[in-house]
Amino acid sequence: MPHRNARLTVYGRQLLIDRVQSGRPVAHVAAEMGISRATAHKWVRRWRQEGPSGLHDRSSRPRTTPHRTPAEVETQVCQLRATRKLGPARLGPIVGLPPST
Structure with a gap:
């Protein structure tokens, strides 16, 4: 479940990926969806590295607590x-x- 201020749900992230895959520039898709280019590139990068599972929410818990x-x-x-x-x-x-x- 995304946090309450999140612009994109898993469905919205998949929509972002679909639009980018159709050949549209990431910056244009980001502007249409009301998110920053950096955020759009982050989701595209995760999708390319991890596939559909990369579009799901992750824990914000730190990996280590030194x-x-x-x-x-x-x-x-x-x-x-x-x-x-x-x-x-x-x-x-x-x-x-x-x-x-």
């Missing part, structure tokens, strides 16, 4: 929250983290 709190510390914080009922300002110094983490 600064994520280690699992051991996360477990310790969760246990302290459950047993002592402390907030982040009190838990931070106990586990050695800033309160905003």
Whole structure:
């Protein structure tokens, strides 16, 4: 399901591809559909690389989170929250983290 501000659904993306495949310039098709040339080229590129499956929505979740709190510390914080009922300002110094983490 596309996000609520998305200009194109999967059907609209397929329509974009069909129009480009018929020989029309990507910029002209993008203008007709109310999207930027960069967005149109992105969908055309994904379609060429992945085929029809490239037109579906992707997760916006990052592939990696390099600064994520280690699992051991996360477990310790969760246990302290459950047993002592402390907030982040009190838990931070106990586990050695800033309160905003």
